[in-house]
Amino acid sequence: MSQFRFEKLDVWHKAIELAEAVYKVSANFPQREIYGLTSQIRRAVVSVSSNIAEGNGRPSNKEYIRFIEIAYASLMEVVSQLFIAQKLNFITEVQLVELKNQANDIARMLSGLRRSLQDR
Template identity: 55%
Template structure:
């Protein structure tokens, strides 16, 4: 992705990791039962897309307080995906290694979001 001065969120590692996480969720949910297309598949996809979207939107705001609020929303969306992955594991729609891979990535993003929020509050 080419960087432009207008899109400064491109420079954020946490945004890039969140985009990759959403792509992973899309890949995984493509294998879910068709009857779940408008259920958990839709929920998981929307929640995963919400993470990077809120980082980008928050980054465009004019205040650190507002950016922090959008980071909190992104964090909540991330936790939503983890909860839905737990349900998916229980339903045998994903296997344990897939779940573990996703949660490792989610933990990394969670740490990055927390660190970004902390750094904004300390500025």
């Protein structure tokens, strides 16, 4: 089975792993948050890998860079929401650190991808 180009990107795989992890921890958020923080953080984390993939399918580097920037912004949204979740005791400090470390790796990779696209 052939692969799409974005499937070859390590950053896309890392973003998928972060999405899986966020979905797992947010499954334990209070039911009253299903339309609040749970929904918001899940949409944001899915946006990271989605924008990497969509940008990769764009015809120009300028467009691709814009989608990488959107992915990065969504990632920052996720991190902010993780802090809120921890403050509300929906996740532990350990979970926050683990997820933040994953996000930090993705942020570095997105920045590197953006730089490489600008250099082309």
